[in-house]
Amino acid sequence: MNRTLSHSSFISSFGGNVMNMLSPQVGENILEIGSGNGYMANQLSSLGVNITGIDSSENMIEQSQHHYPHVHFMRVNALDLDYEDQFDAVFSQNTLHLIHPPTVVIKNIYRALRLQGRFVTEFNGQNHLYPVFNEVLRQLVVFNIISSNFSIPFYFPSIGEYTSLLEQHGFDVQSAIHFIQPLVLQHEDGLRNWLDTHASSLFNNITPETKQIIFNRVEDKLQKTFFKQDEWCLPAAYIRVQAVKTI
Template sequence: MQMKNIADSWNSMLYDQNHSFVSKFGESIVELLAPQVGERVLDLGCGTGDLAKQIADLGSQVIGVDQSDNMITEAKRKYPHIPFKVEDARSLSYEREFDAVFSNAALHWIQAPEEVLSSIHKALIPGGRLVAEFGGKDNVKQIVDALLLQFQRNGIEDGANRIPWYFPSIGEYTTLMEETGFHVSFAQHFARPTPLEGKDGLRNWLNMFGDSFFKGLTDRERDQLITDTENHLRPTMFQNGQWLADYKRIRVVGVKE
């Protein structure tokens, strides 16, 4: 359920095998969407298509889009009866076509929120709704802080510039929604500690979602940075044989005015 502003480095098989929690937690967002029979729904940042499948099963006409070719290829393989396309959230090719735009764990990957919201607004019919969940202020802050500390200790000065995400406060994001032309009918910021599967859960998470941190580094440097980060966080984040990531999420519902 992710979209990146960088070259496609997503491993769709690893995503499904070790990070299925993304779709699992997204099920409650489908409930918030409450898709109706016959509605046209755009799943923005659809990943490998699991939530698009759930929406389609409820009777809506869903199209899934993602910026990752790898994700879209896997989504088409898994669910050939659902249309999936490679699209950039900042410049969607739709105008007044959807009753709802749904997005789970994708919008924090795009550091141009005004462009994304404008593109979503354009794709919706008047009265259509945006229903989204994504990383909010202080999402994975402990992990990022620990990793940046290891960068600093190893003389890598540009660590903060490698952060790939946009994690806004609820006030910041809802203000942008209103400025774009949405009536914000629901907004929530909450903590959701998230288990990472297995003893290598944090390492797998960093390899899957933190790839941009390690651009230009050798495999040995990458491995050492991750090992040092694990050692730093283990006393507080590794509990009962499992890593627990410090997720903070935003959920919003906005209606196109």
């Protein structure tokens, strides 16, 4: 196999700048946090990386083990990592906004890395889907489901906040950016389907009827601005960070 061509093809077709930042090398030991269905871990494995994929979802681990039995997957929450000086790199994409407190995750990642090991991550940051979450919370207050000082159960930090946490825990931050990228959801029911799947924790302990009323109201409020040509186009915010364990 032509390793150089395979590496270039993977970088250009999946992950782009994130993979350029990670720059996986043959023989490296890399940990992926939030391995999901295992696709990324399998691609890294095909490049000659010794990859370990972890995920807190039993269903995701079962799927990834079924599809990629040659890759090492484990059901582990990033809050419970107990590796020490084991990995050349730790990688995570679209996961860390779901895990808090972030300080515990950062400490665990730092401990898992070898000296000069790198941490590369991309996840949702400050103001992620702000119009959507703002309207959902407003409706939940209207229905007396939450109080007005309630905050969403996700971690959407600013660049300054997150890089400061990394530096406080021994990392040397090499690069960090915050950017907006459209989240496109097909068809009129795309937004409510997304909320029902990715923000389901906001709707615990309410009746299906009330939930549908809230979905209707959110759609009515946002449709004029964000729904055009049979798709929702919403402002998704991301932070992308590369840091190195130098001490």
